[in-house]
Amino acid sequence: MRFDVRSREAGDGIAILSVQGEADAFTAPxxxxxxxxxxxxxxxxxxxxxxxxxxxxxxxxGVLIGGLKRSRERGGDLVLVCPNDRITRIFEITGLSRIFDxxxxxxxxxxxxxxxxxx
Amino acid sequence: xxxxxxGDGTAVELKIPCEPEYVGVARLMxxxxxxxxxxxxDQVEDLRLAVGEACxxxxxxxxxxxxxxxxxxxxxxxxxxxxxxxxxxSVRGSNSEAAKHSGGSEPPEGGEISALLMEILVDEIRxxxxxxxxTTVTMVKYLEGS
Numbered sequence: 472m473r474f475d476v477r478s479r480e481a482g483d484g485i486a487i488l489s490v491q492g493e494a495d496a497f498t499a500p501x502x503x504x505x506x507x508x509x510x511x512x513x514x515x516x517x518x519x520x521x522x523x524x525x526x527x528x529x530x531x532x533g534v535l536i537g538g539l540k541r542s543r544e545r546g547g548d549l550v551l552v553c554p555n556d557r558i559t560r561i562f563e564i565t566g567l568s569r570i571f572d573x574x575x576x577x578x579x580x581x582x583x584x585x586x587x588x589x590x
Numbered sequence: 591x592x593x594x595x596x597g598d599g600t601a602v603e604l605k606i607p608c609e610p611e612y613v614g615v616a617r618l619m620x621x622x623x624x625x626x627x628x629x630x631x632d633q634v635e636d637l638r639l640a641v642g643e644a645c646x647x648x649x650x651x652x653x654x655x656x657x658x659x660x661x662x663x664x665x666x667x668x669x670x671x672x673x674x675x676x677x678x679x680s681v682r683g684s685n686s687e688a689a690k691h692s693g694g695s696e697p698p699e700g701g702e703i704s705a706l707l708m709e710i711l712v713d714e715i716r717x718x719x720x721x722x723x724x725t726t727v728t729m730v731k732y733l734e735g736s
Contacts (some may be wrong), residue, residue, distance in 0.1 A: 474719050495610070496644070496649060497614070526638070526642075528642050528704075529701070529708075533703070557632075561639070561707075564711075565706060568701075
């Protein structure tokens with residue numbers, strides 16, 4: 472049940488967070504902490520890569536919703552990279568696929584976030 | 591982990607502390623039981639998620655009631671073509687409806703999504719709360735084609 476969050480700056484105020492393992496009530500607070508640390512530094516365009524996530528529960532979803540709200544409040548956005556069918560299904564059955572922009576790759580996510588920039 | 595067998599099926603039971611770090615142990619139990627019953631992969635994953643949500647809800651109630659020493663019991667009843675899972679907590683004086691919307695430290699959507707996921711992922715679900723004993727969530731999943 473290994474869980475890991477790695478993050479990097481992709482330029483233009485965009486951060487990529489790569490999540491690996493099971494995101495639940497025990498581990499999701501680490502994802503929240505990582506997202507907040509980028510938002511606190513003024514990086515409010517965030518892509519969360521869920522490709523290596525093997526389990527995602529309502530706590531993990533709650534953390535992502537919280538991140539989306541906070542980034543949009545700051546004029547940014549949070550998008551998901553989710554080529555994983557199992558995880559995509561969780562967003563579909565909860566209706567959250569209508570709220571999040573879900574992209575197939577990190578490159579697509581960066582392109583999407585750059586396209587959303589003002590000016 | 592205990593197991594018993596009689597004419598009504600085989601029961602497998604696990605007790606875990608009401609703490610987030612042990613929910614993964616309950617999910618592993620469900621993985622083992624549901625796989626052994628030959629549920630397809632997607633349905634095994636659905637059951638793991640539903641049980642994880644039921645345990646996480648119990649932890650939310652425990653925190654809300656300030657009862658850190660509570661336990662969660664996960665009981666699987668294996669019958670022909672049918673798996674019944676009971677997730678019981680010993681959190682007294684809790685309100686399972688209010689806890690649905692507590693969602694711990696996250697936005698309220700987390701608790702609402704948890705209830706929604708459980709409803710969707712299993713074939714039948716029933717929640718019984720006794721303020722003097724705790725809450726039991728009973729979920730049933732039928733094995734297709736049996």
